[in-house]
Amino acid sequence: MKQFLIRIFVMLMIFSFMTSNVIAQEDHEETDAVCDTPTQFIEITGDKDNKGALAFDKDTLNVDKDTCVQITFTNMASVIEHDFTVDEDADNGFHGVHVHIANNTAGINNTSSKTALFKTPAVDITYEFYCSVQGHKGAGMVGDLIVGDGSKAPGFELTLAITAILAMIAIPQLRKRN
Ligand SMILES: [Cu+2]
Numbered sequence: 001m002k003q004f005l006i007r008i009f010v011m012l013m014i015f016s017f018m019t020s021n022v023i024a025q026e027d028h029e030e031t032d033a034v035c036d037t038p039t040q041f042i043e044i045t046g047d048k049d050n051k052g053a054l055a056f057d058k059d060t061l062n063v064d065k066d067t068c069v070q071i072t073f074t075n076m077a078s079v080i081e082h083d084f085t086v087d088e089d090a091d092n093g094f095h096g097v098h099v100h101i102a103n104n105t106a107g108i109n110n111t112s113s114k115t116a117l118f119k120t121p122a123v124d125i126t127y128e129f130y131c132s133v134q135g136h137k138g139a140g141m142v143g144d145l146i147v148g149d150g151s152k153a154p155g156f157e158l159t160l161a162i163t164a165i166l167a168m169i170a171i172p173q174l175r176k177r178n
Contacts, residue, residue: 034118035117036068039068040069042063042070044072046073046074052080055139056084060143062150065121069118071118072114073113075101081133083100086129086130087127098116100114128142128143129143129145
């Protein structure tokens, strides 16, 4: 009997823990107010067709450097919460972006959008944007936020230049042989 009661207690504990995690977050956006006059506007949608797809409608977003950008994030899903998240990059003075649309306000066959402003860093860089709802990033809700030329590998242009020089030397040599 005692063991039975312990089992019931443990099951209740697990159940209350699970339900506490299931409660949806309210719509919110967390971006430090680092700019207030947007000059660039981008839009992205989560679960575009409201079919439960864990996907954004875009794989890449392009923004200029050192610019105030307004992002409009739309969650078409009637029952699934989504967000648009870019992590902070303190090294380049970028504060990150987080726009969350809870499922409970989307409504069936309705849409729900939210905008946020953010200042892009002053460097060419590529950040990952993703949905931070558990499991969504792993399922494919991820993409590239390309700032400026987005240069990921600083050595790329140098490699290209060296290859071009080598080709200019090598091609005439090969021609002589023929
Ligand atoms: Cu999501």
